Amino acid sequence: MAATTGSSAAAGANSFDIVATYNELLSSDPDLTMPIAAIEALVLLLTKEPSSTISETLDLLEKSTAHLKKAIPNPIGLSAGTDLFQRYLITTLQRPGQLGPAGDFNAIRTHLLSNGRLFIRRAKESREKTATFGRGFIRDGCTVLTNGGSRAVASLLQKAADDEGGPSVRFRVIYVLSSFKNTGDPSGEPEGMETVRALRAKGVPVSTIPESAVAYALGKTDMVIVGAEGVVENGGIVSRMGTYQIGLLAKAIGKPFYVVAESHKFVRLYPLGQYDLPINQHVIDFKSDDDITEQKEEPSTPDTNGDRQIELPLCDSVDFTPPHLISALITDSGVLTPSAVSEELIKIWF
Numbered sequence: 001m002a003a004t005t006g007s008s009a010a011a012g013a014n015s016f017d018i019v020a021t022y023n024e025l026l027s028s029d030p031d032l033t034m035p036i037a038a039i040e041a042l043v044l045l046l047t048k049e050p051s052s053t054i055s056e057t058l059d060l061l062e063k064s065t066a067h068l069k070k071a072i073p074n075p076i077g078l079s080a081g082t083d084l085f086q087r088y089l090i091t092t093l094q095r096p097g098q099l100g101p102a103g104d105f106n107a108i109r110t111h112l113l114s115n116g117r118l119f120i121r122r123a124k125e126s127r128e129k130t131a132t133f134g135r136g137f138i139r140d141g142c143t144v145l146t147n148g149g150s151r152a153v154a155s156l157l158q159k160a161a162d163d164e165g166g167p168s169v170r171f172r173v174i175y176v177l178s179s180f181k182n183t184g185d186p187s188g189e190p191e192g193m194e195t196v197r198a199l200r201a202k203g204v205p206v207s208t209i210p211e212s213a214v215a216y217a218l219g220k221t222d223m224v225i226v227g228a229e230g231v232v233e234n235g236g237i238v239s240r241m242g243t244y245q246i247g248l249l250a251k252a253i254g255k256p257f258y259v260v261a262e263s264h265k266f267v268r269l270y271p272l273g274q275y276d277l278p279i280n281q282h283v284i285d286f287k288s289d290d291d292i293t294e295q296k297e298e299p300s301t302p303d304t305n306g307d308r309q310i311e312l313p314l315c316d317s318v319d320f321t322p323p324h325l326i327s328a329l330i331t332d333s334g335v336l337t338p339s340a341v342s343e344e345l346i347k348i349w350f
Contacts, residue, residue: 015049016044016045016048016049016064018041018045018064018068019067019068019071019072021041021045022038022041022068022072022078025040025041031151032124033077033151033262033264033265034077034078034080034081035077035078035080035081035082035084035265036081036120036124036264037078037081038081038085039081039119039123039264040120041068042061042064042065042082042085043085043117043120045064046060046061058089058090061086061089065082065086068082071310072310073279073280073281073310073311073312073313073316074229074279074281074312074318075278076230076238076267076277076278076318077229077265077267079230079267080264080265080266080267083268084264085119088119123262126263126264126332127151127152127155127262128155129332130152130155130156130330130331130332131152131155131260132159133330133331133335134156134225134258134260134330135159135160137225137258137330138156138157138160138170138171139171140170141170141171142171142172142222142223143171143172143173143220143221143222144157144171144172144173144174144221144222144224144225145174145214145217145218145221145224145255146173146175146176146192146224146226147175147176147178147192147226147240147243147246148178148191148192148226148227148239148243149191149192149195149240150226150227150239150260152260152261152262153195153225153226153260154194154195154198156260156330157173157195157199157204157225158195158198158199158202161199161202161203161204162202172206172207173205173206173207174207174209174220174221175192175195175196175207175208175209176208176209176210176211176214176242176246177191177192177193177208177210177211178190178191178192178211178241178315179210179211180314196208211242211245214242214246214249215253218250218253218255219253221255222255223257223258224246224247224250224255224256224257224258225258225259225260225330226239226243226258226259226260227239227240227259227260227261228259228260228261229265229318230267230269231259231261231265231266231267231329231341232267232270232271232341233267233268233269233342234271234322234323234338234342235326235329235338235339235340235341236321236322236326236338237261237320237321237326238269238271238277238318238319238321239318239319239321240319241283241317241318241319242319243319243321244319244321244325247321247322247325247326248325251324251325256327256328257325257326257327258326258327258328258329258330259326259328259329259330260330260331261329261330261331262331262332263332263333263344266341266344271320273320273322274319276320277318279312279318280310280312281311281312281314281318282311282314283314283317323338323339324338326338331344
């Protein structure tokens with residue numbers, strides 16, 4: 001899902017524009033996830049904005065992270081990355097004596113930057129590990145239903161299509177295409193069409209259907225595999241709008257519902273329902289004729305003070321799929337049950 005740029009002015013007096021850097025990283029590398037782009041932006045921040053003490057470094061990081069989260073309409077995905085990186089830095093800075101002579105902050109800083117880049121590289125490689133774990137779920141002759149533009153799901157399906165030792169076509173895919181145009185694609189194609197073309201080029205039969213045909217298509221489906229922007233503490237997921245209804249229908253019909261997500265997308269968030277997400281999105285927007293007329297006469301003005309969170313465009317809206325609808329989570333740490341997510345978060349953070 002494409003990020004939407006908010007205010008591009010950097011927080012405080014910092015000359016480094018963390019928001020512009022984050023958006024530039026996402027646009028320059030289509031394979032980059034939001035958490036990794038956020039971590040990479042923070043590493044660049046530490047490179048460009050020198051600090052001389054540990055407290056200065058942590059303060060710079062905290063202010064820049066808060067500014068970035070406020071400037072992006074949907075901060076859930078990037079929050080997983082910034083929170084994880086902050087925890088990594090705090091843990092590292094708590095043991096400075098192991099990184100160099102006492103009081104040698106330059107040695108500590110050099111270590112942070114080099115290990116931060118190593119951290120990014122390992123996180124980027126996690127998608128391949130996730131696909132390797134998930135490959136075993138694709139059985140000969142099965143039909144998979146998926147939606148959205150998840151790169152992790154695309155990687156898994158393409159890995160299954162590429163595996164040697166059998167016929168080139170062993171499974172089929174039903175791809176649910178959104179009725180909204182993909183704002184990140186200049187051609188205006190629905191999200192997921194690139195994956196559809198890649199799978200067909202590998203000999204995998206793919207059928208594209210509208211969202212209204214999901215219940216009908218599930219009767220021909222063996223399993224559902226979807227991606228996620230964020231995996232929350234209770235084992236549920238935040239993903240492309242429409243994922244929740246696919247989960248409900250799969251549960252009702254008795255089809256397994258699998259989620260593919262790298263562990264760096266695990267976020268310390270505990271929503272109890274659809275309307276607990278820290279996002280300003282108006283999916284349900286009641287209007288009368290008077291409201292529409294008034295809106296036309298008085299065009300909305302941007303929030304120049306930055307006091308209100310930027311509204312997420314309807315085409316980028318998300319929903320929350322609760323853990324009881326999820327059969328398993330396929331991650332780079334292995335295959336997990338939803339109840340194991342909180343345990344995994346403890347491992348990651350502590």
